[in-house]
Amino acid sequence: MIQYPQALQTGQTIGITAPSSGVDSELHDLIHLSKKQFENRGYNIVIGETVWTQYKAASSSKEKRAAELNSMLQRQDIHAIIPPWGGEILQEILPLIEWGKIQPKWVLGYSDTSTLLFAMTLKTGIATAHGTNFVDLRSDEWDPTTSKFLEVLSSEEGATINQESSSHYQLEWSHDKEPDPFVFNLDTDTKWEIVNNSTVEMKGRLLGGCMDTIHHLIGTPFGNVKEFQKIHLRDEPLVWFLENCEMSATDFHRTLMQMHQSGWFDNAAGLLFGRTPAGQEVGGFTTLDALERLAEETNLPIIYNADIGHVPPQMTFVNGAYAEIKVANGKGEMTMNLKV
Structure with missing residues (x-):
């Protein structure tokens, strides 16, 4: 629970x-x-x-x-x-x-x-x-x-919280900016995208964070996902929300493979990735290539360019909460329920 x-x-x-x-x-x-x-x-x-x-x-x-x-x-x-x-x-x-x-x-x-x-x-x-x-x-x-x-x-x-994707996001950071009226300069159209599909829906327990840091918990006492699912979630499937802060496309791919091969995605309903300021192309290999290969490996639905992480604004995701996420026509919505 x-x-x-x-x-x-x-x-x-x-x-x-x-x-x-x-x-x-x-x-x-x-x-x-x-x-x-x-x-x-x-x-x-x-x-x-x-x-x-x-x-x-x-x-x-x-x-x-x-x-x-x-x-x-x-x-x-x-x-x-x-x-x-x-x-x-x-x-x-x-x-x-x-x-x-x-x-x-x-x-x-x-x-x-x-x-x-x-x-x-x-x-x-x-x-x-x-x-x-x-x-x-x-x-x-x-x-x-x-x-x-x-x-x-x-x-x-037991509460239910509904959230929708933003209309616009901030392309570049500046702590010198005076709020007008918000801290963020929301200047670019938001568009949630899907790997190999036009619409998608996923349901499960939320879990995730910044890939750059949390993947280092694999193999430690602080990263036992399977035990967490068994003890606290009754083996319910996970909906992963993840973001890449600084990794190149190939480092991003290696990290995804490490997560997958360690079993983190074994009992999952889908993955949701945030917009990223990183993901530099390496020899023609892109982050989209990495996501497409992950989709082939796992056969899971994958959403990307979502409101998560270092390219604000971002939605609030509760680790452990139940969520239903739908995406169509570039817009996303999440119904999150705080159920035990």
Whole structure:
């Protein structure tokens, strides 16, 4: 069974900690702006020490990052946790997390934060939310796709949340941009696409994250997908949501083969891939070639260019939740049910 955290309510406290990367001093204003937006909406914000520092690809030592995260996961007066953003080497703190002492609460984020989300759901059966980062919530208005995160975090067990693909996405990043009215400059038409088909529908339990980081959990105590399905999902099939942050087309292909050959896709209903700023062609080999070969290997339906990951905006996917996803004519819709 999946355990869903209690619904987040106004007046409650959200903890901000940096289990991966912290925020350089020249960008500290982004944290203050986001804090103000949550306070304006009626939430209390507690910011940990790790948020304000960055050294050697991480906010601080693995011991300090783990201690601060453990404290927030165990505090009953903190009702949700949202890291400022992702990073690079969160994996090294996973053995230091006190998994059995966690007080269930929503943890939200993406990029390297998905390393934590993925491991937490697999190890404990507690649902986690793959979605926006704290620094991207600094505007007076949140775009319709991004803003769904709050509906998700405010939902009770058994709730149904409907989400639709965005109308437009942001082609390039700029933290210097003034919100107008959103943080993201949604300037390019969104089009969800399907490998070898014109329409598709898939149903199953959601699981996924940033491929660059979570594939390194294969073969570790934090990546036992089959055991998770057996213990917490009654062997229900998975709908994988994945994104490529920095891998070339061939590295992307190798990573997919590693996931497939390790058995991660054995009991799956389909795969959903986000838009990517990466995927550089290598010798004429493209990411679409990789997806077509994966479709041949697995005989699974595959959707790509979806609202997931580093090319915003992104929908909110709950690890462990049941979802029905439909795509037709370049548009996608997802009905997500928080059922045990």
